[in-house]
Amino acid sequence: MTKQAPLADGHPLLGSLRDLRDDTLGTYLRAHRSHGDVVRFAVGPPGLRASLYGVFSAEGVQRVLGTDAANFRKENNVYTEIRESVGNGLLTSQDAEYVRQRRMIQPLFTRSRVDAYAGIVHDEAADLAKRWESAPDGTVELSREMDVLTLRAVARILFGADIDTAAGIVGREFPVVGSSVLRRAVAPVRIPRGWPTPANRRTAAAQAELYRICDRIIARRLADADQDARDMITLLTRARDEDGSRLDPEAVRDQVLIFLLAGHETTATALTFALHLLARHPEAQERARAEVDLALDGRPAAAADLDRLPYLTRVFKEAMRLYPSVAIMGRRAVAEAEIDGYAIPAGADVYVSPYVTHRHPAYWQDPDAFDPDRFTPAAEADRPRYAWFPFGGGPRACIGQYFSMLEGVVGLATLLQRHRFAAVDTRVPLGLAMTLQAAGPVRVRLTARGDRP
Template sequence: MSKQAPLVAGHPLLGSLPDLRDDTLGAYLRARRDHGDVVRFEAGPPGLRASLYAVFSADGVQQILGTEASNFRKENDVYTEIRESIGNGLLTSQDEEYIRQRRMIQPLFTRRRVDAYAGAVHDEATATAHRWTTASGNVVDVVPEMAEFALRSVTRILFGSDIESAVDVVRRNFPVIGESVLRRGVAPLRIPRTWPTPANRRTATAQRELYAICDRIIAERTAAGHDDSGDMISLLIGARDEDGSALDADSVRDQVLVFLLAGHETTATALAFGLHLLARHPDAQHAARAEVDAVLDGRPASAADLERLPYLTRVFKEAMRLYPSVAIMGRRSVADSEVCGFHIPGGSDVYVSPWVTQRHPDYWENPDAFDPDRFAPDLEAARPRYAWFPFGGGPRSCIGQYFAMLEGIIGLATFLQSYEFAAVDAEVPLELGMTMRAAGPARVRLTRRPSSGEAAA
């Protein structure tokens, strides 16, 4: 017989709302430590109080994202807000519509197709490293720097020659959308979007600008007919289902907006913390650079090099373990279920958390320490599948997982070829929006390495 999940104590009037609002990640960590792998929060004032469940064990995560995914759907308030903001693309669509979209878009993310983007990623990384040669005091904040690098990389891949017109629009407006999604997604009461409040007006303006730049480029590509530009918008326009049907213009825009979100905010966080962690751990940085120098010998990194850089891959995976871009993932249960021996009623909001599970002491020794060797093949194989899940899992796993790894490893390799890094800031505060990101600077001091030509001279 299943048990009732333990209740996390909270404020007498507001329940756990203040803790979840003010320190969500800390509240989740404390809940697992004090109550175990399945807990229940009550949040909100009387009459508006909501129950939500959090599941932290790898087996429980596998049940929710994998084996029983059909019972845990993307129907909570946050996903509703994402749909209203950036459309019903792969991130939010469900059932037959999701299956259709995934089937049509999957060919765009084959390894062969993604490998073709390596040159664009390397070019943007090289441009970033060159820009650092003029950094004031030889110090850069890797948070905005990696955000810009990732944004330019994914925008170039999506929009091709239209990158410059699109980058500024995305840079200015995605943070406004993200703030709105979080604010409205967790609010006990949501006012209609049509009410002309300052926040609603800002969000509507940001949405109009994002939609307009996508719609213009989609219309231009469609009018041009078939071309061989290779940018992802052209590929999306040309994608066909089994019956020959295509995505309409709105659906293409929805996918583009999802790729912009997933392709720059999430990878930017992993890259920023990857660089900062290397700057804080000279031994790991030395090992990663030695591998890069031995494998590349001064030449540009390519897609073929990913398998030849196992230690750098471990570094990137460990950065995503400690600082997962999506720190909490939500679902809503359809029917009553039992998870790890605890009853979860149908209609409940259920959350899993890479932030917590990837620090779970049952799977990770000394879990708060940075140790890339955790991802040595034998140790990785011995852990449960869902002890590490920054890309989700099951039928809704991230379609762009391989692209994220390619972007991250080529980026890190290029930066390590050019510079040595020393941390200026020891700790970096965090904040949650649509993704988790740094709330303060993560500055590093740069020491430029000689190029092969300079070294020979």
């Protein structure tokens, strides 16, 4: 018999509003531990109160993202705000438009195409490691440094020769837009974007600057006859659907902004915490470094080396288990559904959380401990498919997940070739913007390996 999901503890008047606003991840974790795999949250004061549902079992996540994906759509406030801020690209589009976009863009993410980007990732990581040689006191703050690394790598892939201008503008303006998305998505009452409040004016100016730089580069590529150009903007302007139609310049811009969002902040978070965890666990760091030295023998890491770096790959996966870049994923139910024996009403907002499910004791022994060997082939085969889902899943799984793995492993290998890391900050508070982020410094002390190239 279908039951009503248990209600999370909350304030008599505001329900879980303040808890979810002030400590979203902690609130979900506590609700799961207290009430189980499906939990109902009352959010907001009477008259404005909404109900949302957290689904935390691997089986429930599979229903939402996989088998019943058609019933759980990207129509909640978060996706509405992303859509209005950075356009209707692959992350936010739906139905026939999503299918059309995915069909046109998929050839840009084939394994052979993505493998060609490994050299860019290596070069940017090697340049960063070189700059670290003059770091004050031999100490660097990882979250800032990894953001620079991944932004420059993705910007080179997207913008080609225009990287320096584009990366500077994106690095300055994207956080403004991202903060606005989160703030507006969780607000009980959203002020219209057209009202000239200080926050709206700041966001509009940042959005206009992002649009301007993308539009300028796209126009240049459309006018360029260079058939050998391989930056992604050029490839997007040349993409064709089955009927021969192209993406118009606005649609190309939407895709570029989504790729910037999904391709740099997410991997920056994963790299930050992978290095942080290695710095806190010297034995794992030395094991990873020994594997890198044996596999590469001092040469640059390439895409073909991923199979030769299984332990380093497991380190990166374990970092994404403990610190998934997209810690919460939301959907809206079209029709009433049943998950794990509980009723989900039509129209309800439903949230799955890699951060919570990745700590579910049914799938993970000692779930808060760092153990890369959770990701040996045998261990992975013993777990449900959706016990680990940092890239989502089902028909809307991230198109760039192989690129993220390539960028992460090549970046880590390049940095480990050149430096040893010791943790300065052993406890790092977490925050949520459009992605999971460190809310405090993530400093490490470096020791350069002078024998490496």
